[in-house]
Each structure stands twice: as structure tokens, then as C-alpha cells.
Amino acid sequence: MLKLRQAAKKYEDQVIFSNIDIAVKAGDIVSILGPSGCGKTSLLRCIAGLAAFTEGELFIDSREVTRIKAENRPVVLMFQEPLLFPHLTVLQNAIYGMKHGKRKLSRKERIRQAEEMLKKIEMFEWKDRYPSQLSGGQQQRVSLARALLLQPSLLLLDEPFSSLDAHLRHSLRIWVRDFLKQEGVTALFVTHDREEAAVMSDRLIVMKDGKLQQEGEPREVYEQPLNKDVADFMSDGLHLDGEFYTASSLSISGSQAGTYQGIIEHPLFAYGYTFYRIKIPELEQSVVVRSDEVREEGQQVSIAVQQKGSAADD
Amino acid sequence: MRKKWTKILLSSLLFFLFIFPVLFLFFKSITFGWNWPDILPHTLNLRAWTVIFNDPLIYRSLFTTVFIGVVVVILNYLIALPAAYALSHGNPRGKTLIETILLLPILVPVLAIAMGLHLVMIRLGIADNTAGVILIHLLPTLPYAVRVLKAGFDRISPDWVKQSRTIGTSQAAAFFIVLLPMMLPSIRSAGILVFVISLSQYVLTAIIGGGQVTTLPLLYYPFFNSANEAVVAGFSVLFAALPILFLILMESSIYLYKQWLHRL
Ligand SMILES: Nc1ncnc2c1ncn2[C@@H]1O[C@H](COP(=O)(O)OP(=O)(O)OP(=O)(O)O)[C@@H](O)[C@H]1O
Ligand SMILES: [Mg+2]
Numbered sequence: 001m002l003k004l005r006q007a008a009k010k011y012e013d014q015v016i017f018s019n020i021d022i023a024v025k026a027g028d029i030v031s032i033l034g035p036s037g038c039g040k041t042s043l044l045r046c047i048a049g050l051a052a053f054t055e056g057e058l059f060i061d062s063r064e065v066t067r068i069k070a071e072n073r074p075v076v077l078m079f080q081e082p083l084l085f086p087h088l089t090v091l092q093n094a095i096y097g098m099k100h101g102k103r104k105l106s107r108k109e110r111i112r113q114a115e116e117m118l119k120k121i122e123m124f125e126w127k128d129r130y131p132s133q134l135s136g137g138q139q140q141r142v143s144l145a146r147a148l149l150l151q152p153s154l155l156l157l158d159e160p161f162s163s164l165d166a167h168l169r170h171s172l173r174i175w176v177r178d179f180l181k182q183e184g185v186t187a188l189f190v191t192h193d194r195e196e197a198a199v200m201s202d203r204l205i206v207m208k209d210g211k212l213q214q215e216g217e218p219r220e221v222y223e224q225p226l227n228k229d230v231a232d233f234m235s236d237g238l239h240l241d242g243e244f245y246t247a248s249s250l251s252i253s254g255s256q257a258g259t260y261q262g263i264i265e266h267p268l269f270a271y272g273y274t275f276y277r278i279k280i281p282e283l284e285q286s287v288v289v290r291s292d293e294v295r296e297e298g299q300q301v302s303i304a305v306q307q308k309g310s311a312a313d314d
Numbered sequence: 315m316r317k318k319w320t321k322i323l324l325s326s327l328l329f330f331l332f333i334f335p336v337l338f339l340f341f342k343s344i345t346f347g348w349n350w351p352d353i354l355p356h357t358l359n360l361r362a363w364t365v366i367f368n369d370p371l372i373y374r375s376l377f378t379t380v381f382i383g384v385v386v387v388i389l390n391y392l393i394a395l396p397a398a399y400a401l402s403h404g405n406p407r408g409k410t411l412i413e414t415i416l417l418l419p420i421l422v423p424v425l426a427i428a429m430g431l432h433l434v435m436i437r438l439g440i441a442d443n444t445a446g447v448i449l450i451h452l453l454p455t456l457p458y459a460v461r462v463l464k465a466g467f468d469r470i471s472p473d474w475v476k477q478s479r480t481i482g483t484s485q486a487a488a489f490f491i492v493l494l495p496m497m498l499p500s501i502r503s504a505g506i507l508v509f510v511i512s513l514s515q516y517v518l519t520a521i522i523g524g525g526q527v528t529t530l531p532l533l534y535y536p537f538f539n540s541a542n543e544a545v546v547a548g549f550s551v552l553f554a555a556l557p558i559l560f561l562i563l564m565e566s567s568i569y570l571y572k573q574w575l576h577r578l
Contacts, residue, residue, distance in 0.1 A: 070476070071485075097481035146481065
């Protein structure tokens with residue numbers, strides 16, 4: 001489907017990313033996850049053809065497209081903002097790509113397909129409205145419809161939910177994932193939110209400082225981060241003697257016994273449980289651990305670590 | 315409350331500066347012997363307008379003026395839109411140099427350039443005719459058109475065109491359907507500015523036109539010495555009406571364009 005080989009991008013002397021190899025299977029949603037400024041947007045724009053790779057080869061559907069112009073690649077990029085054309089109605093926006101692009105359809109067929117798509121995204125009643133009359137989430141949905149109507153081989157999404165409020169972001173990303181799956185769309189999705197990456201994707205790729213760090217299924221990356229950078233960004237746990245222990249192998253064991261001494265920084269409430277962020281001065285690390293006991297801020301606690309290899313269910 | 319007063323003040327200022335003079339001139343042109351200290355004119359008469367409309371030279375010059383103005387505006391769009399777009403969104407080599415060259419006609423006396431160009435045009439055989447006058451009118455208009463349009467493009471994010479391209483549309487579609495509607499305010503300003511500048515050219519038209527191309531200003535200044543104030547006033551009204559005619563022309567084109575834009 002998508003195959004990227006040894007890709008690199010430089011602006012003058014500054015290397016944005018290098019040695020990037022990515023393969024995406026048809027029908028998969030793959031997330032690229034990384035901190036701000038690591039080159040995610042640049043990579044996506046190069047794949048879309050809006051910027052040129054300095055090195056490397058890009059194949060889409062087994063066809064080399066490295067030197068092909070953006071408008072001729074079977075790829076659509078959705079930007080961070082919906083970028084609906086403000087002077088066109090929702091329906092006109094949806095049709096725009098079919099009308100002025102490569103797909104030659106009759107006027108009737110264009111309208112039929114666009115209206116059907118607007119029904120699917122539950123925006124049909126809004127078809128004669130202008131983008132400024134829609135909420136941010138509705139705009140992003142129309143933007144998705146406009147992209148999918150072109151039946152791209154690959155859909156690229158650059159943090160499409162980052163301008164929405166947290167609540168809407170949660171519901172929309174699940175909706176988008178289900179919709180992409182239902183339509184069988186292959187997608188490459190960029191985000192710096194690890195929860196979003198885990199929710200959205202079949203596989204994820206962690207990137208830092210312009211290099212790929214690890215690739216795998218979300219659970220695999222979470223439980224077995226390959227290096228400290230991936231662990232810090234993608235997982236919860238402690239680094240001990242060059243090994244990483246996920247938070248599930250840690251427990252708070254009062255103030256007497258236990259391996260490491262820590263101080264409770266603050267509680268966190270999520271999904272029906274209470275967690276505590278604990279600072280461990282001797283390791284110069286912080287970790288979030290679940291606990292059913294009520295604890296005070298500033299309280300001294302000990303952290304017990306379950307050694308690897310011992311059974312997890314005892 | 316303060317807003318309202320500002321509004322009233324501004325409107326009256328506009329009225330006294332722009333509308334009142336034209337109205338005054340209009341009344342002046344249809345009266346006879348309206349002299350100080352009379353508050354109202356003694357008699358109304360259309361003699362001045364009969365003089366004006368019985369002169370075939372005026373008809374012809376009206377047509378020539380509008381024709382030259384409209385062609386100059388169109389040429390300005392054809393040159394300035396791509397130039398301004400490249401200067402604003404692109405990164406052409408020698409950006410500063412291009413901008414300086416484009417500013418030059420505003421900084422250097424146009425007359426000096428025109429004299430030189432006249433010699434060239436005589437060689438090329440486009441002196442003393444309309445084509446030459448149209449070309450020379452680009453000199454005082456193009457810099458302003460590029461400035462105004464560049465400022466317009468500067469306000470538009472380059473992502474719009476990128477979004478259009480990744481959707482798979484041609485560059486032309488991106489330009490005409492995505493960028494142009496966002497540029498309409500700047501396009502309007504540039505158009506009217508260029509038309510008015512072209513309309514008020516006297517010296518350039520006189521030199522390059524060599525007396526063969528008679529636009530309205532060329533007739534107007536000699537008329538100014540004419541004793542008949544009513545005729546001069548009528549002439550001035552005619553002058554003031556041309557930009558309005560141009561506005562109507564431009565707005566109709568924009569209306570048609572918008573109709574085209576909204577086809578599915
Ligand atoms: N046109 C450009 N010219 C020069 N440098 C650029 C250009 N575009 C991006 N960069 C640089 O490339 C680096 C990566 O930027 P990029 O936008 O790809 O990061 P990102 O991972 O998408 O970050 P974020 O999560 O904040 O969106 C940045 O240091 C940026 O300064
Ligand atoms: Mg980015």
C-alpha cells in the first residue's frame with residue numbers, strides 16, 4: 001500500500017528527519033506519534049507531495065510517486081484546521097474535489113455521491129449552509145467527507161482533532177476511526193497525544209528528533225518500549241538499571257518496606273480509579289501508580305517493584 | 315452613543331468632500347448665471363449639456379477613455395495578480411530586486427521614463443496610438459496594483475492552495491475557485507485605483523498619444539479656459555461619472571463570476 005524507503009528531509013543544513021522506513025498495509029490505520037517539532041507534519045507533507053523529500057523513495061499502490069506532483073498523487077491530506085472553502089456551501093465543498101479533480105463524473109453522479117456521503121456523516125441537513133455556520137467538529141467531518149469522496153488510496157491526517165475541545169475530541173476520534181474502518185480507508189495519522197494514537201490505530205510509530213524509534217501495535221509499544229525516549233513518551237513506569245518497568249509492575253507499599261522512597265505529588269482521577277504521581281528523588285524520575293488507599297500530598301511512600309519473570313497474577 | 319456621532323461626522327465629511335462638489339457642479343451645469351450672492355439660481359437650462367453632447371469629439375473621447383481604462387485594468391490584473399502571488403506566497407530569486415523595480419515608477423518621475431520610452435515606442439511603431447498609451451499607463455498603475463494585491467495575498471494562508479492541491483485539483487482551479495474569492499476585496503480596490511489613475515493621466519497620454527489619442531483629460535484642460543462655467547461644470551460631472559460607470563461594470567462582472575462559482 002504505502003512504502004517509504006530511507007526517506008530524509010533537509011531544509012538547507014537542518015535535518016528535519018532521516019532514515020525513515022514506513023510500510024502501511026491496505027485498510028490499516030497507522031499513527032505517527034511524537035513530541036512537538038519532531039518532524040511529523042513535515043513527513044506527512046512530503047508524503048502528500050506538498051514538499052519534496054531530500055532523499056528516499058515513496059511507493060503508493062506499488063507505484064513510485066516520489067517525483068509526482070501533489071495533485072496527481074492518490075493521496076489526500078487533512079490539515080489541522082478543516083480548511084473548508086468559506087465562500088462555498090457544505091455541498092459545494094464536498095463536490096469541489098470531484099468537480100475539479102481527476103475523477104470525471106457527471107454532474108448528477110457528483111451530487112448523488114456527495115449527498116450520500118453527507119448523509120453518512122450526518123450532515124445532510126446542513127448541505128446548504130456555509131462553513132462559518134458550522135461547529136468545529138462539524139467542519140472537520142465535512143472536511144473528512146470532502147477527502148473520502150475522492151476515494152484516495154491513502155488518507156493522511158495531521159492532528160485533525162487538535163483544535164477541538166477535549167470532550168468533542170474524544171467522541172469524534174472514535175467516530176472517525178469507526179467511519180474509516182467501515183469505509184475500508186487506509187490512513188496515516190499524526191498526533192502527539194498517545195491516547196489518541198492508541199484509540200485510533202492498528203499500529204503506531206513513535207518518532208523523535210526526526211528518527212523512527214519504534215513501531216508496533218499500541219499494546220506492544222506501551223508494554224515494551226524499546227528505549228527511554230519511547231518509554232517516556234508512550235508509556236508509564238520506571239527505568240531501573242537500563243530496564244523499563246511498566247506501572248502495572250509497581251505498587252505503593254506504605255512507608256516502611258519497599259525498594260524506592262518517593263513523595264506523593266498529586267492525585268489523578270480517571271476511569272473510576274485514583275492514581276498518584278510520585279516523585280522518586282533517588283532515581284530523578286516521576287511515576288504514576290494506581291492506589292485504592294487515600295493518600296495525602298507530600299506523604300512519604302515506598303514503591304515496590306515486581307521483578308520481571310515473576311508471575312503477574314500473584 | 316459616541317459611535318453614532320463618529321458615524322454622523324464621517325458621513326457628513328464624506329458628503330462635503332465628495333458628493334457635495336459633484337452635486338454642486340451638476341447644478342451649476344444646468345443653470346444659467348448662478349452667481350454669488352444668489353442663494354438659488356435664476357433659471358434652469360440645459361444649454362451646457364447640449365453643447366457637450368453635440369460635440370462628436372467628446373463622444374469619441376469618452377469611448378477612448380473608458381476603453382483605455384478598462385484595458386489597462388485588465389492588463390494590470392493579468393500582470394499584477396501572478397506577480398503579487400509570487401512575491402507573497404512564493405520565494406522567487408531576487409525578491410527585493412523585483413519589489414524595488416516595481417516601486418521605481420512611483421519614486422522616479424514618470425515623465426523622465428516616459429520620454430525615454432517614447433523614443434523606443436517610435437522605433438517599435440506603437441507611438442501615437444492607443445496601444446502605446448495603454449502600455450504607458452501601466453507605468454503609473456502597475457506598482458500600486460502589485461502593492462494592493464500583494465497585501466491581499468499576504469493575508470491568505472498558503473495552506474488553502476495546498477489543501478486544494480492535495481484534493482487533486484489543478485493549479486488553475488485552486489486559483490480561480492479558492493484564492494480569487496478570498497481576494498475579491500483587494501481586486502476591487504486595485505481595479506478602481508488603476509482605473510482612476512488611468513483616467514487622470516494627462517501628460518503621459520499627451521506625450522505618447524502625440525495628440526492622436528484624445529482621452530477626456532486631453533479635452534478637459536483646454537475646456538477649462540473656456541468662458542462658459544456651465545460647460546466646464548458639466549464636463550466635470552461627466553468626469554466624475556466615469557468611475558461610477560466602471561464600478562457598475564466591475565460589480566456586474568463579479569456578480570457573473572459568483573454565479574459561475576456556485577454551480578455544482
Ligand atoms: N518550511 C520550513 N523551512 C524550514 N524549517 C521548517 C519548515 N517547516 C518545518 N520546519 C522545521 O521542521 C521541524 C519539524 O516541524 P514539524 O512541523 O514537522 O513538526 P511537528 O512534529 O509536526 O510538530 P507539531 O507537533 O508541533 O505540529 C521544526 O523544527 C521546524 O522548524
Ligand atoms: Mg505538526
